[in-house]
Amino acid sequence: MSTDSFEASQKRSDAIREEIAKNPGKFTMLTGDRPTGRLHLGHYFGTIKERVALQNLGITTRVVIADYQVITDRDTTGAIRDNVYNMVIDYMACGLDPEKTTIFTHSAVPALNQLMLPFLSLVSEAELMRNPTVKSEQEASGRALSGLLLTYPVHQACDILFCKGNIVPVGKDQLPHIEQARLIARRFNERYDRVFLEPEGLLNDVCEIPGLDGRKMSKSYGNAISLCLTEAETAKLIKKSQTDSERFITYDKENRPGVSALLTTAAICTGRSEVDIAEEIGNAGSGALKAYVTESVNGYLAPIRERRRELEGDMDFVREVIHEGNKQANAIANETLAQVSDAMGMTY
Known part of the structure; x- marks a missing residue:
């Protein structure tokens, strides 16, 4: 990303923060995590703390547990159910309130994932191939590029756009994902009908949280202080x-x-x-x-x-939070998919 485009993104982000302080109700935030392991201090100070603050300002908040994205770079879902439950526990322990925030899983919202089909028709192979995050994640995994990893940014666009999200908290390195979602929204609106808002990245100024060895704190490096530790x-x-x-x-x-x-x-x-x-x-x-x-x-x-x-000590409540979040997300996704079908002339 060029310095000019980053500065433009930063300027828009600063303006959004000013507007949030005045009128938080006009914003819907989408954010989330892959359940590949336990959340740690890097997650907390890097993203979760700000999510809680934005939630408490009165912004409509959606948090996706991206379970389908676990298999972008690994062969098995492993202990995914346990990871999902622990992620929900961590979210709530850190202050996300299921009365204010919809917490849901990818795999439980079919209509969200169905948006992948029309959205994929709106991007070229070259645009997918040059996304820097896809390249870096493939290199980190040391694996062949899977179709799911290649289309990862399109799946993220589905996450953002299904709920008409207009802000996404991100670091500088994630801005290409936001640009991809903006591009998809714009092309859909131009080709069919105006259904989607073009989301903006809400840049945070949190420094990179180091792990105990000086590298970036990461589950894969084994240098993280997990929130679940005693x-x-x-x-x-x-x-x-x-x-x-x-x-x-x-x-x-x-x-x-x-x-x-x-x-x-x-x-x-x-x-x-x-x-x-x-x-x-x-x-x-x-x-x-x-x-x-x-x-x-x-x-x-x-x-x-x-x-x-x-x-x-109350796993029934934890499971109920996921079930209720999935129910809410399905209602939103079904409505959006119906709008997409109408815009495309595919309602029969």
Whole structure:
């Protein structure tokens, strides 16, 4: 993405944030996650915290658990049911309210997925092939490009457009997906009839959350602090993290990735800066740093964990949240598909 187009997207995003503060009811937000494992601090500070804030402002909020997208880059759905249930528990423990937010799964909403057929006719092979996110995900998986991964951005457009979503919280690297959805909406409206809004990316300014080894926090890297961990499990994980042989603690991302990752983890949980924390610990060494990080993370996650334990003890409620969310999503998707069929002259 060029600097000019990013700056234009940032300008539109800033204007939307101003409008949200004045009139949140005019916005519908769609966002979601793949249930490939447990949600972690990177998910929380990167996306979930903002979803909760936007929900609480009064925006219509839809969250998709993208279970079909699990098989874009893997051969099995594995422990998907357990992952889905735990994802719903994490969402609610973090503050998503099923009374305000529709939480649903891809596989339970046939009409949403049926939008793939007309939408695929609106994009070219070349447009699919040059999406940078598809390329990076294929390279990361080390696998042949599947048809589902190639059409992943079109499936995401279905997620956004089926519920007439007009904002999607994203980072800079996800903007190409929003552009694809905007393009599909525009082409459908021009070719058939005006059914869809053109969604906008709501850019966040959250820094990349590092894992315990200094790389991006990721389930696949095994460097994540999952929201479902106990206090003791969190302490053990942080204690095992790699630092370096230098005793004096300083913040230096390039030369001291392990130490700097721990400092950033503490900073996001306390609201302090990495430099201030490093100066406070000083010559006390990595042991003191790890103790501070453990205390900061466990203190921040304490209310989330308490709510998590309550929800784990009421799985009937968790299942009911999914069933009710799927019911709501189906009603929305069926109505949108009917509008699409009418616009295409396919109502018989």
